[in-house]
Amino acid sequence: MEEKSLRLGKLYGIGVGPGDPELITLKAIRILREVESIFAASSSSNEYSIALSIVDKHIGGRPVIGLPFPMTRDKEVLKRAWLENAQKVLGCLREGRDCAFITLGDPLTYSTFCHLMRTVKELEPTVEVVTVPGITSYHAAAAKLNYPIAEGDKGFYVVSGVNGGRHIKEALIKSDTVFVLKTYREFSNIKQVLEELQLLEDAVLVKKIGMEDEEIKRGVEDLSEDAKLPYLTLLVVKNSSA
Amino acid sequence: MEEKSLRLGKLYGIGVGPGDPELITLKAIRILREVESIFAASSSSNEYSIALSIVDKHIGGRPVIGLPFPMTRDKEVLKRAWLENAQKVLGCLREGRDCAFITLGDPLTYSTFCHLMRTVKELEPTVEVVTVPGITSYHAAAAKLNYPIAEGDKGFYVVSGVNGGRHIKEALIKSDTVFVLKTYREFSNIKQVLEELQLLEDAVLVKKIGMEDEEIKRGVEDLSEDAKLPYLTLLVVKNSSA
Numbered sequence: 001m002e003e004k005s006l007r008l009g010k011l012y013g014i015g016v017g018p019g020d021p022e023l024i025t026l027k028a029i030r031i032l033r034e035v036e037s038i039f040a041a042s043s044s045s046n047e048y049s050i051a052l053s054i055v056d057k058h059i060g061g062r063p064v065i066g067l068p069f070p071m072t073r074d075k076e077v078l079k080r081a082w083l084e085n086a087q088k089v090l091g092c093l094r095e096g097r098d099c100a101f102i103t104l105g106d107p108l109t110y111s112t113f114c115h116l117m118r119t120v121k122e123l124e125p126t127v128e129v130v131t132v133p134g135i136t137s138y139h140a141a142a143a144k145l146n147y148p149i150a151e152g153d154k155g156f157y158v159v160s161g162v163n164g165g166r167h168i169k170e171a172l173i174k175s176d177t178v179f180v181l182k183t184y185r186e187f188s189n190i191k192q193v194l195e196e197l198q199l200l201e202d203a204v205l206v207k208k209i210g211m212e213d214e215e216i217k218r219g220v221e222d223l224s225e226d227a228k229l230p231y232l233t234l235l236v237v238k239n240s241s242a
Numbered sequence: 243m244e245e246k247s248l249r250l251g252k253l254y255g256i257g258v259g260p261g262d263p264e265l266i267t268l269k270a271i272r273i274l275r276e277v278e279s280i281f282a283a284s285s286s287s288n289e290y291s292i293a294l295s296i297v298d299k300h301i302g303g304r305p306v307i308g309l310p311f312p313m314t315r316d317k318e319v320l321k322r323a324w325l326e327n328a329q330k331v332l333g334c335l336r337e338g339r340d341c342a343f344i345t346l347g348d349p350l351t352y353s354t355f356c357h358l359m360r361t362v363k364e365l366e367p368t369v370e371v372v373t374v375p376g377i378t379s380y381h382a383a384a385a386k387l388n389y390p391i392a393e394g395d396k397g398f399y400v401v402s403g404v405n406g407g408r409h410i411k412e413a414l415i416k417s418d419t420v421f422v423l424k425t426y427r428e429f430s431n432i433k434q435v436l437e438e439l440q441l442l443e444d445a446v447l448v449k450k451i452g453m454e455d456e457e458i459k460r461g462v463e464d465l466s467e468d469a470k471l472p473y474l475t476l477l478v479v480k481n482s483s484a
Contacts, residue, residue: 027264155401
């Protein structure tokens, strides 16, 4: 009886950039052309369709397999969904196929690729993972504003807005540049902190950077605390007194 | 008498990525092919030659004009050098030529492009500046290590090693991921702080990421405090107790 020993496929995490289809790297494009299957998290229909349209511009016609996972904070439900998704990808890898998971921005910066990589590795520790970095939304926002991120002996912080203003306050005391990603849900609380620090006029709100409906707003003092902000919103805050 | 009114050229700041020639974006390549003059800071011969070799791989044969500036901390000398360099670039822009300044990594993250842009704008405020973001060394390092930069409600800090360990300590108390760029000169002091925080074994030293002579070292406990580190060295520090 013959035994077929297949090599395990490689898992690639591919950053496709912040939204502008030109802000993808040559490496990302080459690998997407080489792999046998392409996956993406399909739970956020907005992100999914943008990532898809970027990939389609460069390797048009290739199918992208959506990995659904429920939008819930229930850890057990999430864990089960990620296990199922990881098993789906692992199925392909075990057939010897190289697989790519695409992500807007960078695969290791607030991306579901971190979950996928971890779960696949738990199921099959020998899987080789190769990550291809992507341009992040905050680099694209700074570029759009021609706004220095860091110079000389300074540093900068990237914080999640999910916690509201608390971390932002601590960060702003020590640094002159803070990027607040995921601003949308806790904007009211974040605005209060910016007001307290007298930074309302210095903050820049960037919505959907690099996309067709990109919006940039300097100063958030006149923005209602319960303003409806899109998911892909970030704040750039400069504290010139730091 | 006829008067020739030339449009002022655009100034592009182009990130060519961390060193791997494939980690450049399509946008960077397109613009480098379109512009009439390409400049680069030639003071750090290491960075200059890497940036040049990347550009040469994609738009081979095009000359790149070096902008020298002295390696000194004397502010007056530096200011004069940057004024001269900015005037050189502005000379081209005033002839209606679009000019690009190339930089390793990202043009707004610890890059001399920030100086150049500022000085050109001071001399000629109407110059249009367009910045094209690039993949940074710390994103490339995280990708190489398959190391999540930020997940969920966490944040991360990027600090300059120029100040030694002081900022790193403050950053590590609040965050679980800190990237220390420019590690080389103050390594002794940084090592002391990592020792104090019991993080020597968790630190990862990354030299010349994405280049042919890249080196990655997990743990710095056995590295001499006066180790000679190359200019392009960074530290990734994880504080799992944060």
